[in-house]
Amino acid sequence: MAEIVIQNVRKDFGDFTAVKSSSFRIEDGEFFMLLGPSGCGKTTTLRMIAGLELPTSGEIYIDGEEVGQKPASQRDIAFVFQMFALYPHMNVRKNISYPLVSQGMPRAQVREKVAEAARILGIEKILDRPVGGLSGGDRQRVALGRAIVRNPKCFLMDEPLGALDAEFREHMAEELRNLHDRMGATTVYVTHDQLEAMQMGDKIVVMNHGVIEQFGTPQDIYDKPASRFVAEFIGSPSMNFLKFHDSLEVGATSVTLHHETLHIPALREPFDGDMIYGVRPEHVRLSDASGYRGEVIATEYLGTTQIVTMKTHNGEVKARIGSEQPARVGESVGLDFNGRTVTLFDTQAGRAIRSDLNEGVLSHV
Template sequence: MAEIVIRNLRKEFGEFTAVQSSSFKVEDGEFFMLLGPSGCGKTTTLRMIAGLELPTSGEIYIGGEEVGQRPASERDIAFVFQMFALYPHMNVRRNISYPLVSQGMPRAQVREKVAEVAKILGIEEILDRPVGGLSGGDRQRVALGRAIVREPKCFLMDEPLGALDAEFREHMSEELRKLHDRMGATTVYVTHDQLEAMQMGDKIVVMNHGVIEQFGTPQDIYDKPASLFVADFIGSPSMNFLRFHGSLEAGATEAVLSHQPLGIPALREPFDGDMVYGVRPEHVRLSDSAGYRGEIVAAEYLGTTQIVTLATPNGEVKARIASDQPARVGETVGLAFNGATATLFDNQTGRAIRSDLNEGVLSHG
């Protein structure tokens, strides 16, 4: 297996720029997620790593070798597609063994490797069955088997679970992560599902309009969003945004919204202008003693918790609270925020304003 290094990668299709000067590093053995909405450039980035698209500019290193202009056949990678791409006229065994047979590997060695992969994936009993009659989950396992059997430097996966139903998709995502851990493989995985990315990934690149918005661990991206886009895209429900205008000095630990001071991590530099106070729903409490007020407009019961939606002078707020806590629609209540976890954003640029929370990770401007 091998690390993957991307430097200033750019892809243009005529006048349209699909990927803009992207740079990141995938460590050897890492499960790495490319996350973003449709059209953000994540699949184009993956296809350039694979050699299915050649970059307009920039460099791609796999295992220390620059491969940006090499064809896919010279990159020693395995690509797993969303639609499986199996050979319908072959049974499971022949589908898995095809890459080895095409390389001229001896039959005995092919049989041994196919048996080994089938055991890893738990598909020994279906090796001689035609792929046409298999379930979606089994077909995806066969597609994975065909990729694994080659023992490539890295695996590239383009929404491989996207065609499965929700319940089985969750099960397969757990199985895929376990498989990755057993093999110690370097894997780059494209998805638009932020829950899938947070559950499976060691590191995540969040993309939007061809630009990398943020790169880091799932915890860093959730706790320390670098932009309004990331804060809104990650989390269910997403982060609350309260808009206000103010002037804050370096070292400030409070922001005043509707004449009420709310806690913030200490700012590293002064800021004056339109800002957004961002706080996650689980960091909002209903408190009779709090001066900042909101009217409850909805309550959604979720079993052990409930999501309460409130109208405030600075925008809508969602709070995740215990299901047995009283929350009556139409009632006006106090709201207390965990200021240590809040993030301030520049409303004009959408970027996080530097503070103790994100020092060394984010910058504003």
């Protein structure tokens, strides 16, 4: 397996720039997620790593070798597509063995490698079946088997679960992560599904309009979003955003929203202007003791929890609270925010305003 390093990689298609000067490192054996909405540049980045697209500028290293201008055939990678890309006239065994047969590998060795891949994926009983009659999940396992037998330096996956229904996608996501852990393979995985990325990834790059918004572990990205885009894209429901204006000095630990003082982590830099007070729904409580009020405009029952939406002077707030707690549409309630989990954003730039890491959970690097 191999470390992958991306240095100042850019990709232009005529006048359109799909990826803008991106840099990040994928550690050997890591399960790495490229996450973002449609058109953000994540698939183009993956295709450049694979050699299916050549970068306009920048460098790509796989296992210490610069491969930016080399074709896919010279990179020792395996690519798994969303639509499986199986050969319909071949059975499962021949689909899996095809890349090995094409390389001229001896038959006995081919049989051994196919049997091992089938055992890992639990598809020994379907090796002699035609692929046309298989379920979506079994077809995806066959596609994975064809990648595994090559024993490449890294696996590249472009939304491989996108064609599966929601329930089976969750099951296959668990299987993929377990497979990765058993093999210790370096895996780069593209998805637009933030839940999928959070569930499987060791590290995540969040992209938007060809730019890397944030790079880090799932926990860091959730707890310490570097921009409003990341805070809004990650989480369901997404973070609450309350607009206000204030003048803050270094070390400030509170802000004023509609005449009420609300706590924040200690600021590492001063700021004066329009800001956004960001807080996750699970960090909002309904409290009669709070002077910051909102009117309940909707409730959504989710079994053990409920999502309560309130209208305030600074914007709407969603709270994830226990379903046993009363919340009636039309009533006025006090809102209490966990100040240590709050993120402040610059309204104009959309970036997180730096806070003291020792006092809270905020940082933007």
